[in-house]
Amino acid sequence: xxxxxxxHAQAVSKEQNPGRPLSEKGFADAAKMAAFLLxxxxxxxxxxxxxxxxxxxxxxxxxxxxWPGKAAVHLDGLGPNDNTDHLLHGAEAxxxxxxxxxxxxxxxRIAARCLTGREDGVTVGFKPGTIVCLERDQIGWQLxxxxxxxxxxxx
Amino acid sequence: xxxxxxxxxKAEFGPxxxxxxxxxxxxxxVSAVAAYLGGQDIAVSKVVHSTLARARETAEIxxxxxxxxxxxxxxxxxxxxxxVKAFASVAETWTDDTLVCGHEPFMGEAASYLLTGNPHGGLxxxxxxxxxxxxxxxxxxxxQLRWMMGPRLVRGxxxxxx
Numbered sequence: 001x002x003x004x005x006x007x008h009a010q011a012v013s014k015e016q017n018p019g020r021p022l023s024e025k026g027f028a029d030a031a032k033m034a035a036f037l038l039x040x041x042x043x044x045x046x047x048x049x050x051x052x053x054x055x056x057x058x059x060x061x062x063x064x065x066x067w068p069g070k071a072a073v074h075l076d077g078l079g080p081n082d083n084t085d086h087l088l089h090g091a092e093a094x095x096x097x098x099x100x101x102x103x104x105x106x107x108x109r110i111a112a113r114c115l116t117g118r119e120d121g122v123t124v125g126f127k128p129g130t131i132v133c134l135e136r137d138q139i140g141w142q143l144x145x146x147x148x149x150x151x152x153x154x155x
Numbered sequence: 156x157x158x159x160x161x162x163x164x165k166a167e168f169g170p171x172x173x174x175x176x177x178x179x180x181x182x183x184x185v186s187a188v189a190a191y192l193g194g195q196d197i198a199v200s201k202v203v204h205s206t207l208a209r210a211r212e213t214a215e216i217x218x219x220x221x222x223x224x225x226x227x228x229x230x231x232x233x234x235x236x237x238x239v240k241a242f243a244s245v246a247e248t249w250t251d252d253t254l255v256c257g258h259e260p261f262m263g264e265a266a267s268y269l270l271t272g273n274p275h276g277g278l279x280x281x282x283x284x285x286x287x288x289x290x291x292x293x294x295x296x297x298x299q300l301r302w303m304m305g306p307r308l309v310r311g312x313x314x315x316x317x
Contacts, residue, residue, distance in 0.1 A: 039311040115271075115278050122270045122278065123299035125290070143279040146287075146303045151195055 001136050002144065003091055003114070004044065004099035005107045006062065009033075009129040009149070011054035022057045029129040029149035030061040036152045037131075038065045045096030050078035050103060058129075059101040066099060078102040084110040084119065092136070107132070114141035156293075157252040157301070158269075159199060161188075161217065161286040162262050163209040164306075177212045184284035184306035185216045191309040192286070193220030201249065203230040204256040205237075213284075214256040222254060233257040239264045239274045269298045279303070 009026035022030065047067045049059035051074045059072035077086030080103040087110060091098050107126050109119040114134050116122050124132060129149035134141045164181030177185065199222040204214035206229055214227050232241055235258040242265055246253075255262075262281040268274040269289060281287065285305030289298045 040308050041311065116273075116276055121276075123297060125299040125301045139277055142277060143300075143303060145285075145305065145308050146300065147308075148302055151302055151304075 001091075001095050002044070002097040003134045003136070003141070004042075004066075004097070005111055005126075005132040005134065006033075006058065006099060006101040007104060007107055007126045007128055007130045008052070008054040008058040008101055009061075011128075019053050021053045026054070026058070026128065027061070030058045032149055032153040033129055033131060033147070034062050034065040036147065037062065042066050043068075043097070044099045046094075047072040047099045047101070048075035048078065049073070049101040050075070052079075052103070055101045055103065059099075062099065062101070072101070075100065078106065080104065080106050082106055084113050088113065115143060156250055156291050157199075158246060158249075158289045158291075158298075159197075159221075159252070159254040159286055160262050160266055160281065160289065161213060161254065161256050162259055162281040162283055163207075163213040163256060164284040166209040173207050175207070175209050177209055181209070181283065182212075182216065184310075185213050187306050187310045188284055188286060188304065189217040189220040191304070192217065197221045199252050199254045200225060201228070201251040201253040202226075202256075203228045203233075203253065205229075205233045205258060206231055207234060207258070210256045210258065214254065217254060217256070217286075230255075233261055233265075235259065235261055237261045239268045243268055266300075270300060 009030040010023050011020040012023045044066045047059050047063040049055040049072050063072040104126050108124050111124040112121045113119045132146045133144040135144040164177045164185035166175040167178045169175040202218045202222050202225050204210040263279050264274040267276045267278040282305050287303035288301040290301050291298045
């Protein structure tokens with residue numbers, strides 16, 4: 001099974017819009033990452049987001065490619081400071097390939113927990129639009145790949 | 156400072172392990188990753204490779220894209236069963252962005268040791284032709300993972316159906 005951890009793409013500031021939707025660059029970066037996933041042949045069994053606008057918008061752009069015909073779903077427990085138990089236990093119980101779009105520091109904590117057993121065991125450098133692919137086998141979770149928008153789709 | 160840790164591409168079999176060259180598929184894979192990196196904003200000013208031919212060949216292909224004109228350096232101690240802690244203590248002294256071409260299990264253990272302090276944590280197994288980027292701040296901050304990719308990811312799924 002695979003777990004794709006995605007930080008929402010760049011959003012506008014609270015001052016510009018308290019709901020913090022994606023910025024123009026954020027939408028462009030999400031589209032670049034979606035095109036990259038399409039080329040790489042990535043498909044998942046579910047795309048979930050935290051419920052915040054910037055995560056939902058990012059998730060919907062990616063879902064068109066990796067979960068065709070479906071709209072990303074809201075999942076509790078993906079907030080910036082939520083406990084990582086809910087997602088980790090849920091993902092391991094469900095067993096399929098799951099993509100979640102959320103926030104820092106949550107994503108860094110769950111990535112570190114999967115990879116080292118401790119939420120501060122490794123620093124995974126999430127930036128807006130970053131995708132980390134973790135794969136679980138008999139031994140446990142391992143890093144499969146990690147990409148960020150600045151490395152993708154430079155025309 | 157950025158460190159790029161790469162494993163050699165798939166190699167031919169041969170009687171002498173140190174002399175094994177990249178296979179045609181290995182060269183294709185490494186070239187695909189090199190071409191991808193060459194299209195990005197990446198410049199490396201130091202390139203080291205192990206004493207084994209397949210790592211040197213990999214370094215030659217990748218450095219042509221991201222380190223043009225840089226003289227390759229052969230480094231002992233980063234062979235498949237090299238000493239990860241000895242390597243880390245040398246890497247800590249580097250100030251230039253550096254590409255290191257080596258082997259498994261060494262590369263995965265080196266990455267794991269730099270990032271977590273534990274070489275045997277099972278953090279990552281670096282597949283042939285794959286590369287990861289780590290960075291470290293200027294003020295004694297620890298290492299962090301920036302990205303990781305391999306030939307299957309950059310060549311695309313459609314091209315894998317051969």
